[in-house]
Amino acid sequence: MRLYAEALDRYVDVPDEPSRIVSLAPAITETLFILGLGDRIAGVSLYCNKPREAREKPRVGSYWKVMYSRLEPLNPDLILVTTGAQLKVLRELVEKGYTVYPISLPVTVNGILEYIVKVGMAVNKFKEARRLAWGLEAELTKLRGALDGVKLYYEIDLGGPVAPAAYTYIVDALEYLGVETPFSNTRDTWLVNPDVRSVIEFNPDVVVFEAPYGVEDLLGYAMRRLEERGLGELDAVKSGRLVVLEPDSLAHYGPSFFRTLGDLTARVKSVLNI
Numbered sequence: 001m002r003l004y005a006e007a008l009d010r011y012v013d014v015p016d017e018p019s020r021i022v023s024l025a026p027a028i029t030e031t032l033f034i035l036g037l038g039d040r041i042a043g044v045s046l047y048c049n050k051p052r053e054a055r056e057k058p059r060v061g062s063y064w065k066v067m068y069s070r071l072e073p074l075n076p077d078l079i080l081v082t083t084g085a086q087l088k089v090l091r092e093l094v095e096k097g098y099t100v101y102p103i104s105l106p107v108t109v110n111g112i113l114e115y116i117v118k119v120g121m122a123v124n125k126f127k128e129a130r131r132l133a134w135g136l137e138a139e140l141t142k143l144r145g146a147l148d149g150v151k152l153y154y155e156i157d158l159g160g161p162v163a164p165a166a167y168t169y170i171v172d173a174l175e176y177l178g179v180e181t182p183f184s185n186t187r188d189t190w191l192v193n194p195d196v197r198s199v200i201e202f203n204p205d206v207v208v209f210e211a212p213y214g215v216e217d218l219l220g221y222a223m224r225r226l227e228e229r230g231l232g233e234l235d236a237v238k239s240g241r242l243v244v245l246e247p248d249s250l251a252h253y254g255p256s257f258f259r260t261l262g263d264l265t266a267r268v269k270s271v272l273n274i
Contacts, residue, residue, distance in 0.1 A: 003122060007083045007090060007102040014101055018078035018123055022060060022071065024089065025082040027112075028103065029054050030254035031119040032080075035128050042074040049248060050256055064089065068096075080122060107189075109173040109261075112253050113137055136258045140176070146265045148178030150272065153204040153236075155194070156251050157212045157225060163194035169253055173261055196229050206268050207236045210245040218244045241271045 002011040022043040023029040029048040032041055038053055043060040060071040066089055079100045081090050086102070093100045101122045106112045113133040120129020152174060155163050164170040164181075165188035171181055182202035183191060209222040222244045226232050236242065249260050 001124065003101060005102050006104060007087060008094070012099065012101050014099060014122055015077050016124060020074060020076045020078070021123065022074060022076040022079045023048060024061065024063070024066070024079065024086065025103075026050060026248065026252060027115065027254035028080045028082065028119050030252075030256060031116050031129070031132075032123065034132060034255050035120060035123070035125045037123060037125065040123075042076055043071065047248070050252065050254060061089075066092065078122070080119070106169045106253055107167055107172070109140065109169055109176055109257075110137075111172075112169055112257055115253065116255060132255060136255060139258050139262065143177055143262060143265055145178040147174075147268055150177075150179050150268065150274075151181075151202065151205045152179045152208060152268065153182055153199055153202065153206075153234075154208040154210070154250065155226075156210040159212070161193055161225070161229065163191045165189055165191050169257075170250055173257075177261070177265060196231060199231060200234065204234065204236050206241045206243060206271055207231070207234060208243045208245065208250070208264065208268070210249055210251055211247055213247045215247075218246065243267045243271060 001014050001016050003014055005012050019040050020042040021040050023032060023041060024045045026048045029044050030050040033051050033053060041057055043058045044054055046059050046062045048054045058070060061067045064085060077099060079093055079098050081100060081102050082105050083102050084105045090100060090102050103115060103118045106115045113136060116133050117126065117129045120126040154170065155161050163183055165183040165186040167189045171184055174181055175184065182199050211218045211221055215221045222242065226237055231237060250264065
């Protein structure tokens with residue numbers, strides 16, 4: 001089967017029924033499991049932790065680097081990667097002769113649904129992937145405008161503070177809920193060390209903080225990190241209108257993103273009493 005890959009600007013010959021799949025992107029890995037292909041997954045990245053069964057698969061590298069001593073013995077017949085930061089890995093794998101299919105990063109919430117379908121196309125499960133996407137779309141529709149008028153600041157700790165700007169699926173999803181964010185009009189993707197003054201001037205109704213892996217006291221950690229940068233003075237933080245997410249929650253753009261979005265909506269309504 002030949003599939004066109006925009007990142008490579010050419011067609012890729014992928015197996016009709018791949019049996020030794022390596023996934024180097026968490027969202028792809030989760031999608032493969034939900035499509036019933038867990039037994040065909042030969043290896044994953046260090047960050048592939050959804051579903052829980054993914055943690056039992058051999059780890060062949062990080063998001064940015066492949067450990068070829070672990071990859072080669074697996075003899076994969078298809079490697080799935082995403083684009084963006086993984087373009088370097090994509091080029092390396094292609095140069096080494098592996099069959100690699102890249103799936104473009106989503107920049108909207110509907111792009112996540114398309115991403116799921118593209119994964120299905122790559123592994124000959126496109127009908128199952130479409131049905132999965134339709135079901136998730138139906139759940140998303142129920143959330144339209146659920147947080148209309150809420151001012152929200154979302155930050156993720158990736159070794160340092162990072163916030164989403166206009167060209168991200170997170171801001172797109174939050175605006176779908178009716179939420180306003182401080183960087184909704186910033187024509188960028190992810191902002192490293194986002195401007196504190198802009199956040200303070202924005203004065204959000206609620207702050208959402210996504211913690212990194214390895215943290216036990218999520219709330220305590222979030223408070224320390226926010227206070228270190230002066231964000232502890234926000235009315236939302238001082239009043240307890242803070243929602244702390246576990247690692248790989250809203251930042252994860254696999255199928256579980258939609259469940260996370262629903263859970264977040266409920267938690268925001270709870271802290272705001274709406």
